[in-house]
Amino acid sequence: MSKNKFFVVWEGKEPGIYSSWEECKRQVNGFEGALYKGFTTEAEARTAMLSPCWDYIGKGTKAKQPSAIELQKFGTPNLESLAVDAACSGNPGLMEYRGVYAKTGEEIFRQGPFKEGTNNIGEFLALVHGLAFLKQKNSPLPLYTDSRTAMAWVKAKKAKTLLEKTAVNAQLFELITRAEAWLKTNKYCTEIIKWETTVWGEIPADFGRK
DSSP states (O other): OOOOOEEEEEESSSOEEESSHHHHHHHHTTOTTOEEEEESSHHHHHHHHTSOTHHHHOOOOSOOOOOHHHHHHHOOOOSSSEEEEEEEEETTEEEEEEEEETTTTEEEEEEEEEEEEOHHHHHHHHHHHHHHHHHHTTOOOOEEESOHHHHHHHHHTSOOOOOOOOSSSHHHHHHHHHHHHHHHHOOOOOOEEEOOHHHHOSOTTOOOOO
């Protein structure tokens, strides 16, 4: 019998921590690209939830030659687009995010570093920043992110972070509040697309610090 009593879902229908396999299964079953792992204690699970999932389950960061099936399924990315990404040193730690024009790598915006942030928060803020930027410019470009968690948070119009607000990261939480408010009060037509890292390699906005 498994000793795991807590399950972290980084990528699923509702990312979070679940106290039984049945609850976890409901979040990941049928969800393409689901990322999850079991832990024996709640403390371990909470630490993992605030960390990049790749610290626990491994990640292939280099582009590989895609198979015919993968090409048929994913095709190739549209480089006439805006790509966003975040980087975080520590957990929590210094976090920053940016957006680049995918075709040339030209940096369009960059924010941070912010103290006591997490990668998931950075990915969320980058995605909302990208949406606001494209709407302001009345741009038809699609928007790429490699984070299903950020996509889920944007869809929910809520950053479902477990990070606690402190005096050190108060500015970051102000940005989260502003981002959530923007999502609740703005409509947009921008297409948000998952960047398929395992097929296409790192997203153009990647900070290259892995």
